[in-house]
Amino acid sequence: xxxxxxxxxxxxxxxxxxxxxxLIIGFYLPSLQRFxxxxxxxxxxxxPNAWLRIDRTGTVTVTVAKSEMGQGVVTALxxxxxxxxxxxxxxxxxxxxxxxKKYGSMGTGGSASVRTAWQTLRNAGATxxxxxxxxxxxxxxxxxxxxxxxxxxxxxAQSGRSISYGDLVPKASDVVLTDKVPLKDPKEFRxxxxxxxxxxxxxxxxxxAKFGIDVRVPGMMYATVVRCPVFGGKATSVxxxxxxxxxxxxxxxxxxxxxxxIADSTWAAFQGRDALSVVWDEGRDAGVTSESIxxxxxxxxxxxxxxxxxxxxxxxxxxxxKNKIEAVYEAPFLAHATMEPMNCTxxxxxxxxxxxxxxxSPQEAQKTAAELLGIDAAKVRVHTTFLGxxxxxxxxxxxxxxxxxxxxxxxxxVKMTWTREEDMQHDKYRPVSRHxxxxxxxxxxxxxxxxxxxxxxxxxxxxxxxxxKDGLDRGAVEGTVDLPYAIANLRVEYVLARTPVPIGAWRxxxxxxxxxxxxxxxxxxxxxxxxxxxxxxxxxxxxxPRAQQVLRLAAEKAGWERPxxxxxYRGLACAPPAFFRSFVAHVVEISVSPQHTVRVHRVVSxxxxxxxxxxxxIEAQIEGGIVYGLSAALKGEITIDKGRVRQSNFDDYPVLTxxxxxxxxxxxxxxxEPPTGTGEPGLPPIAPAVANxxxxxxxxxxxxxxxxxxx
Numbered sequence: 001x002x003x004x005x006x007x008x009x010x011x012x013x014x015x016x017x018x019x020x021x022x023l024i025i026g027f028y029l030p031s032l033q034r035f036x037x038x039x040x041x042x043x044x045x046x047x048p049n050a051w052l053r054i055d056r057t058g059t060v061t062v063t064v065a066k067s068e069m070g071q072g073v074v075t076a077l078x079x080x081x082x083x084x085x086x087x088x089x090x091x092x093x094x095x096x097x098x099x100x101k102k103y104g105s106m107g108t109g110g111s112a113s114v115r116t117a118w119q120t121l122r123n124a125g126a127t128x129x130x131x132x133x134x135x136x137x138x139x140x141x142x143x144x145x146x147x148x149x150x151x152x153x154x155x156x157a158q159s160g161r162s163i164s165y166g167d168l169v170p171k172a173s174d175v176v177l178t179d180k181v182p183l184k185d186p187k188e189f190r191x192x193x194x195x196x197x198x199x200x201x202x203x204x205x206x207x208x209a210k211f212g213i214d215v216r217v218p219g220m221m222y223a224t225v226v227r228c229p230v231f232g233g234k235a236t237s238v239x240x241x242x243x244x245x246x247x248x249x250x251x252x253x254x255x256x257x258x259x260x261x262i263a264d265s266t267w268a269a270f271q272g273r274d275a276l277s278v279v280w281d282e283g284r285d286a287g288v289t290s291e292s293i294x295x296x297x298x299x300x301x302x303x304x305x306x307x308x309x310x311x312x313x314x315x316x317x318x319x320x321x322k323n324k325i326e327a328v329y330e331a332p333f334l335a336h337a338t339m340e341p342m343n344c345t346x347x348x349x350x351x352x353x354x355x356x357x358x359x360x361s362p363q364e365a366q367k368t369a370a371e372l373l374g375i376d377a378a379k380v381r382v383h384t385t386f387l388g389x390x391x392x393x394x395x396x397x398x399x400x401x402x403x404x405x406x407x408x409x410x411x412x413x414v415k416m417t418w419t420r421e422e423d424m425q426h427d428k429y430r431p432v433s434r435h436x437x438x439x440x441x442x443x444x445x446x447x448x449x450x451x452x453x454x455x456x457x458x459x460x461x462x463x464x465x466x467x468x469k470d471g472l473d474r475g476a477v478e479g480t481v482d483l484p485y486a487i488a489n490l491r492v493e494y495v496l497a498r499t500p501v502p503i504g505a506w507r508x509x510x511x512x513x514x515x516x517x518x519x520x521x522x523x524x525x526x527x528x529x530x531x532x533x534x535x536x537x538x539x540x541x542x543x544x545p546r547a548q549q550v551l552r553l554a555a556e557k558a559g560w561e562r563p564x565x566x567x568x569y570r571g572l573a574c575a576p577p578a579f580f581r582s583f584v585a586h587v588v589e590i591s592v593s594p595q596h597t598v599r600v601h602r603v604v605s606x607x608x609x610x611x612x613x614x615x616x617x618i619e620a621q622i623e624g625g626i627v628y629g630l631s632a633a634l635k636g637e638i639t640i641d642k643g644r645v646r647q648s649n650f651d652d653y654p655v656l657t658x659x660x661x662x663x664x665x666x667x668x669x670x671x672x673e674p675p676t677g678t679g680e681p682g683l684p685p686i687a688p689a690v691a692n693x694x695x696x697x698x699x700x701x702x703x704x705x706x707x708x709x710x711x
Contacts, residue, residue, distance in 0.1 A: 072621070080114070122184075123183070130177055192611065212344065213358075223260050230286050293640060306495075309481040312490065324440045330435070346369070347414075354380075354383070421649060427504075432501075437518070446529070454493070456494075462504075478579055534560050547585075557606070582607060605667065606667045608668075608673075611673065624679075634706055694707060
């Protein structure tokens with residue numbers, strides 16, 4: 001809490017009892033301020049903790065402290081709590097949390113929402129259920145251990161009595177728990193593990209769902225911002241006469257991030273933007289090109305890097321190795337290309353601010369606005385809307401800055417929306433990278449040694465310059481240091497290569513490129529060993545049962561060892577658990593046309609993500625990762641010329657279309673392990689699986705993305 005709160009003994013014991021049930025830091029009660037020392041009123045809901053509210057009708061409202069960007073978090077998280085609370089799913093609703101320390105970190109990313117909330121929400125539901133049971137037992141004068149619950153009702157079998165949770169609301173708030181509350185045996189789960197319809201789907205079907213771009217505020221104006229096309233450039237002069245002649249344009253103002261056009265509609269703001277005449281100081285990076293950046297990485301690769309992992313004597317073994325192979329892989333910058341362009345609505349007032357924003361980081365949005373305005377963060381209220389695509393892009397706050405500065409400039413609420421072109425050309429791009437791999441096969445055909453040098457800009461360093469310890473960005477080597485493969489001699493290095501191109505987290509972040517290089521090279525090593533790529537990986541994963549299980553399942557369901565029709569070819573790849581902690585394997589089936597076009601016909605995926613909370617959204621997220629990854633693998637590339645991005649829209653930065661979609665099968669490995677991520681781990685193995693299939697089809701190795709075959 002931001003200030004001390006006085007608690008009577010009953011309230012203090014309630015907090016202590018809840019904490020004793022194993023709830024996380026920040027799990028104090030937002031409802032404490034409403035508590036009446038004389039007891040709760042009949043109209044007050046039962047609010048035993050920060051995540052849960054039950055009203056007199058029995059409606060259960062679960063507060064969701066993560067952002068919904070299509071991954072199903074507003075369904076999965078309530079499912080966890082509802083399971084332990086033992087309620088009828090039809091009575092469950094969700095409510096989006098506003099930034100508050102009591103929720104801990106509200107950032108959504110790293111496929112971590114379900115994983116990090118699992119224990120917390122189970123405890124929250126179980127504790128509330130125990131309080132309801134105790135309240136009913138007191139009413140009946142029976143031992144709580146003789147009572148049970150079922151779909152929102154407490155029952156006492158011996159007397160035949162029952163009472164709904166709603167009817168217990170006035171009594172349950174008085175209950176004090178002193179013992180740790182046991183959790184359900186997973187064998188008793190009724191909600192978790194079932195394909196459950198998403199709570200947000202009806203809102204999105206009937207149009208009542210509010211995305212950032214849908215926000216309307218009384219007295220609101222509309223804005224867009226134009227930036228220097230060269231990274232780091234600044235406006236030196238602005239001729240706004242033609243822009244101000246556009247009907248609806250109210251003001252043109254230079255702000256810290258560029259030139260803002262403020263109007264009475266988004267369309268008028270866009271027209272005014274196009275009519276602006278701006279002279280830019282393009283700065284020192286106006287000569288940067290994709291070719292010069294590639295040369296920067298190539299030169300950086302010549303030096304030694306920071307050692308991320310060292311197992312055995314990799315360098316010594318390589319010196320003595322007789323069957324040594326080497327390869328260099330490259331991956332380009334990529335844009336996020338979210339369907340909903342960057343936008344934010346801000347209402348800056350005297351000593352306060354209110355934001356309506358599709359953000360993955362509401363607390364960072366709050367902090368950004370507070371720092372810009374020089375006010376306390378508590379004075380900034382943030383309403384997190386639905387997100388029309390996140391993929392890491394909306395963990396940034398540059399678009400929040402634009403909206404706050406525009407609102408401050410005109411003294412009114414402003415909805416700021418980027419054009420698609422601005423969005424494409426001023427993204428926080430997935431970093432470019434270069435990978436030098438060397439390996440050797442022993443006399444028995446096994447992998448004897450592997451080295452992997454990752455050369456790439458650092459997202460961590462770009463956000464916090466000078467923060468790297470001993471030159472190592474551990475995030476930049478994700479997917480190379482946590483391998484499911486048993487390799488006796490392994491060395492991974494990281495070399496920092498700086499470029500002027502702004503970078504940020506892109507779906508699955510560095511594993512999206514590291515796994516491409518690694519898994520393609522594993523196929524090269526398998527060929528050098530004279531072994532089938534699947535069998536080669538089976539041997540390497542002998543000490544990782546979970547990795548081996550997904551590999552076996554994907555191969556079995558894809559019919560790896562069965563012949564394919566003429567003109568069809570297979571490839572496979574695995575993904576190490578990395579930061580999302582799940583195991584995934586893909587087998588793809590492709591063809592290559594006479595015009596050298598690669599067509600992916602089928603993808604068979606196996607995933608071990610621990611307990612499958614909602615299999616429906618797990619399948620959807622693996623499918624989504626595959627589609628996003630295929631677009632990147634087959635088409636995606638951001639190129640730089642004269643310090644600016646060449647691509648501007650989907651005509652020159654295309655994505656996979658419906659008619660190009662492969663058939664996708666997702667097979668979930670049953671597991672009793674705690675749940676792990678699914679939003680990102682489906683992406684890294686898709687590019688190498690396709691590249692490996694291309695080699696099977698053409699005999700040509702793909703060592704650079706996107707996959708483009710020359711005649």
